[in-house]
Amino acid sequence: QLTLVESGGGSVQAGESLVLSCVASGDPYSAYYMAWFRQAPGLGREGRAGVAGMQPDGTEHYAPSVKGRFRVSKDHGKNILYLQMNSLEPADSAVYYCAAEPVSRFMYGGSWYVPEDFNNWGQGTQVTVSS
Numbered sequence: 001q002l003t004l005v006e007s008g009g010g011s012v013q014a015g016e017s018l019v020l021s022c023v024a025s026g027d028p029y030s031a032y033y034m035a036w037f038r039q040a041p042g043l044g045r046e047g048r049a050g051v052a053g054m055q056p057d058g059t060e061h062y063a064p065s066v067k068g069r070f071r072v073s074k075d076h077g078k079n080i081l082y083l084q085m086n087s088l089e090p091a092d093s094a095v096y097y098c099a100a101e102p103v104s105r106f107m108y109g110g111s112w113y114v115p116e117d118f119n120n121w122g123q124g125t126q127v128t129v130s131s
Contacts, residue, residue: 002026009125020083022098038094050113098122
């Protein structure tokens with residue numbers, strides 16, 4: 001079982017940047033497919049949307065709405081997943097969650113942006129962007 005703890009959220013103005021961190025502990029970090037999701041205000045868990053994902057080999061994936069503005073990265077030595085968010089917009093306001101799933105889960109299907117394909121979640125960190 002993997003434990004995930006996010007941090008780095010906050011309130012910023014449109015156009016500013018934030019860096020989210022997700023510290024993973026428990027199982028071998030490198031065997032997991034990692035992803036960032038966000039849940040907009042007023043939506044339940046079913047409203048979570050994939051923002052960015054990273055395969056164990058380092059391949060990155062992004063939602064069209066954040067591509068070119070957000071960057072996902074990993075520090076393998078410290079077991080930390082990052083999300084660099086630039087040029088933030090009010091529409092980016094949400095609770096951001098880190099998620100992980102053993103890479104074997106995706107050998108027979110599943111997608112980085114589908115929350116139902118992940119069973120390990122952090123507690124979330126709030127990001128608020130004002131215009």
